[in-house]
Amino acid sequence: MENMHCPQCHSLLESNETGGHCATCNKDYRLEAHCPDCHQPLEVLKACGAVDYFCCNGHGLISKKRVEFVPVAT
Helix, strand or coil: CCCCEECCCCCEEECCCEEEEEECCCCEEEEEEEEECCCCEEEEECCCEEEEECCCCCCECCCCCCCEEEECCC
């Protein structure tokens, strides 16, 4: 996780097993994969040890390098 910030207070999130933790708000966040083009959640496809990302909004398969990971409250 690189420089992810809390959606509420914008403090830097501390990395943990499930995503991130904001010490200021005392909230945990999971990371959700979003399409870099439409910013909507992506469908995660897992098969044979590989993870792929698919946009159901017409953008097709999205490269892992282009995926936006967004913190979402748990």
